[in-house]
Amino acid sequence: MKAKKTVAILGAGITGLSAAKKLISMGFDVEVFEKEAIVGGLARSFSDPDGFIYDNGPRFIFSTLAEKLGISDICSSVQYYEYLYIGEKKYQFPLGFIKNPLYCISVGLSMLTRKFKSKPSHLQDFLYVYYGKKLSNDILIPLIEKWSGQPCDKVSIDFAFRLLPTSITYILYSLVKKLRRGKTEDYYRKSRYIVYPEGGNRRIFEALLSTPGLSVHVDQEPLQITTDNDRVTQIQFKDSSISPDYVISTIPIPSLHQIIDKKSVLLEYQTLSYRAISILFLKIHKNKVLEGLWDWFPESHLPFYRISEYKNADSRLAPKGKTLISVEFACSADSELAAFDATQLYQSIEEELKKRYQLSRSDIFEMKVERSFHAYPVLKKDTEQIHRTISHSTKLSNLFLAGRTGAFQYKMTEGCYQSAMDCAELIYAMEHKKDLNIDQGETATSSQNFSDSFGRPNAIPE
């Protein structure tokens, strides 16, 4: 009998584990190697004996992803409202901006005049043309600068695909959402709803890990990748090595570059960088702290950009009479902020929490910090031509890149799942010498995805 071909997957986030499941169903032998002690990557989630369930990353998934993962029956739709704080004022997003005539004028004028403006070349120009100066300067630019750590005129226009449109249809959509108490179809795709698995995102990983034949090695960091001509021939770990037929990397590109012997393979990607986040989780002796799921804080003097209260989306996520909030800080991986422990992070925002939510230290009975050093791919204008060319394929014929972290693409979980499927199909096609109609140069940000003359995409490519 012909021996099964082997695939080594680096990283056990949603991309790595979804690719593993698909490849096993296609008849490959698959082994997944994860550096950390737990699987899940950015979407790792936690539950504890006190009855709290909370996530490092995603606060929801799309119903279409739940279907693909076979977990629709344990998912329910969630309410999600978001608010923005600017100075002392609080606005419900997006209809609350009506309260401020300057924001209405900013958006209204931009809607009327954008047709006559020339195509912007960087994100700041795009924001001015698309949302007007007032809304851009007060909200969008400071928020994007917190996420990216870059001045907005140095950020690629490709980031615009994450931003919401200003159009009559979007305003109508927001009205319908309000009438439906926060639950509604996704604006970009009909029949797609925002849902959340009962018991948290760990249910996603339980489902993936139950794949028969799947072998996942945690605490296993690849130390060296050896190549011969145009192929990976061996991956070395601390106490073992493997010689797989194919390799999928979902780990940060700089980490891959560090361990590969043939540095030229990924050389052009070396200028790419990621933004780190630290998330402070606070368990609180109160029933409720926020009004909605998320509060956004664009102002640059505040070190954090978002506070979430999970229970407000699904009351089962915290025990009765108690709640949990998370405070997200974006920073560079080598900054002081990234090294702060929970107490230091809390002290940096104690006054703000008191002022906004009347929350004091005695209300908090436990705090914990989680760090992700590769949370957001930073889409810089300078490196636009490089990040747009990243595809599943590499210069090595049996090495592939996939997912958000691995392929440096600003994807949500469903986009990562799709990337995993495409990558698996590509390997299958190579193995069986079939032509395949997958866009190998698939980049969520490539200019052909844009639909109007300002770089505004028609749909978020998930």
Ligand SMILES: Cc1cc2nc3c(=O)[nH]c(=O)nc-3n(C[C@H](O)[C@H](O)[C@H](O)COP(=O)(O)OP(=O)(O)OC[C@H]3O[C@@H](n4cnc5c(N)ncnc54)[C@H](O)[C@@H]3O)c2cc1C
């Ligand atoms: C704050 C935040 C909020 C988000 N909210 C949402 C949301 O509401 N909805 C949504 O759909 N998506 C959301 N996302 C996006 C979602 O979390 C990601 O798209 C998805 O989890 C990325 O999965 P991945 O497998 O591609 O990458 P990762 O999850 O980064 O997986 C890569 C894996 O590789 C491992 N690894 C790293 N280095 C090595 C190494 N050297 N060797 C071996 N393994 C290694 C990592 O530990 C990790 O497990 C959010 C992301 C963030 C950061």
